[in-house]
Amino acid sequence: MNNVAEHIAIIMDGNGRWAKNRGHNRTKGHERGVEVVRKITVYCSEQPAIKELTLYAFSTENWKRPKLEVEFLMKLIERYLRKELPFYLKHNTRFETIGDLSRFSSSLQKLISQIKEKTAHCDGLVQNLALNYGSRNEIIRAANTVISANGELTEQALTDQLDSSSDIDLLIRTGGDHRLSNFLLWQAAYAELFFTQTLWPDFTKEELQRVINKFEKIERRFGGLK
Numbered sequence: 376m377n378n379v380a381e382h383i384a385i386i387m388d389g390n391g392r393w394a395k396n397r398g399h400n401r402t403k404g405h406e407r408g409v410e411v412v413r414k415i416t417v418y419c420s421e422q423p424a425i426k427e428l429t430l431y432a433f434s435t436e437n438w439k440r441p442k443l444e445v446e447f448l449m450k451l452i453e454r455y456l457r458k459e460l461p462f463y464l465k466h467n468t469r470f471e472t473i474g475d476l477s478r479f480s481s482s483l484q485k486l487i488s489q490i491k492e493k494t495a496h497c498d499g500l501v502q503n504l505a506l507n508y509g510s511r512n513e514i515i516r517a518a519n520t521v522i523s524a525n526g527e528l529t530e531q532a533l534t535d536q537l538d539s540s541s542d543i544d545l546l547i548r549t550g551g552d553h554r555l556s557n558f559l560l561w562q563a564a565y566a567e568l569f570f571t572q573t574l575w576p577d578f579t580k581e582e583l584q585r586v587i588n589k590f591e592k593i594e595r596r597f598g599g600l601k
């Protein structure tokens with residue numbers, strides 16, 4: 376039996392280098408990155424086996440970037456979401472987020488909740504955008520929720536309070552680095568990890584398909600024996 380990659384998570388790294396290699400400003404790389412987000416989302420929405428796609432768009436650490444780049448990313452995310460509703464509806468894709476949204480502008484927060492509401496009925500792919508997301512922050516928030524309700528802190532109780540509780544099957548990082556950068560540390564406990572040198576703006580559905588093909592053949596034991 377082949378493995379099924381029901382939940383795929385991607386660390387979309389390399390936008391800045393892609394732009395620099397072409398003599399452009401880093402922001403150009405982020406713009407190109409958005410186009411790749413769309414292509415990969417369409418591809419996943421067309422694969423019935425894939426149920427969920429979680430994308431690392433902005434981390435809790437990304438606020439440390441130069442002010443101009445942070446401002447650009449905020450505007451880019453807002454601009455993207457303003458026109459994306461027809462895209463989600465066309466591809467029967469439900470929009471969700473993970474991360475602490477409270478640090479975003481109220482207009483962006485409102486936009487995010489509108490798109491969630493208007494795509495809530497879509498029963499194809501779930502696309503989770505990680506926005507102001509950090510796994511440690513998420514785990515602490517979840518643990519505090521359990522404790523505030525006077526609950527016992529068990530694996531299940533904590534999992535239930537995470538922003539996204541479903542286990543990751545396949546985690547991909549583009550851009551050549553081999554680290555998790557505080558992404559889905561809990562949910563990726565048994566994920567298969569794939570690292571590619573390809574910079575995010577050059578990532579294609581064909582490369583994703585090749586990674587999935589390899590993933591399907593891996594023997595996953597979840598700590599047990601074959």
Ligand code: FPP
Pocket residue numbers: 387388389390391392393405406408409412431432433437451452455504550575
């Ligand atoms: C990493 O590249 C990428 C990011 C910090 C942001 C990812 C954002 C996008 C793909 C665009 C926003 C997405 C949506 C859906 C609106 P990097 O800048 O760290 O690249 P580098 O390692 O080459 O510098």
